[in-house]
């Protein structure tokens with residue numbers, strides 16, 4: 001699921017990537033309005049500020065955080081995964097969301113991965129997450145050498161659906177997914193294949 005910001009590992013302009021070995025070390029990506037960098041324990045209060053909000057977690061499949069300590073634990077565990085990023089607002093320097101790759105293809109040997117994300121509701125509706133996802137997609141194809149990038153959302157999550165549509169993903173199928181809230185939640189899956197992305201790049205370019 002679209003996970004960065006929860007218990008289940010995931011969930012502007014083109015990103016620029018810190019140059020390490022391909023996909024093996026955490027990079028820092030830049031978009032017009034955000035910086036995507038690894039989470040730090042000191043981000044726990046910023047994370048808790050939005051992860052406690054019942055509008056954020058349940059629609060993505062995870063429970064609202066109950067304390068700053070819980071947010072810190074999530075940073076130490078779920079968000080310690082490679083290629084999960086804190087979304088930092090450039091102006092204020094605060095962490096306002098999380099976004100990243102959730103299924104660690106480097107470990108499974110697969111060349112596809114799924115993007116997940118969540119944003120502080122104070123920042124909703126400004127096109128920020130599409131900006132972030134565009135940067136992640138570029139990173140996924142250019143730096144992680146992925147062949148396909150997936151996204152998914154619970155059927156009722158219209159906001160996430162809009163992000164995915166705006167970023168040019170193609171709907172593929174719907175599957176029932178069970179989480180700690182509900183069994184068999186219809187979940188829509190979308191993909192962007194490398195050739196789809198290359199065509200978009202050419203068209204935009």
Ligand SMILES: CC(C)(COP(=O)(O)OP(=O)(O)OC[C@H]1O[C@@H](n2cnc3c(N)ncnc32)[C@H](O)[C@@H]1OP(=O)(O)O)[C@@H](O)C(=O)NCCC(=O)NCCS
Pocket residue numbers: 001002003055056057059060117118119120123124125126127128129130152153154157158159160162163166
């Ligand atoms: C999904 C999410 C990341 C979208 O981020 P965002 O930066 O607000 O994305 P956008 O600005 O492109 O807005 C997407 C849609 O949200 C809706 N929206 C916009 N502003 C809104 C607001 N203030 N309140 C509620 N919904 C709003 C609109 O339908 C918009 O689509 P539109 O641009 O076609 O009108 C954010 O809503 C979120 O964090 N939701 C909770 C966690 C979640 O759902 N994660 C994904 C799980 S699959």
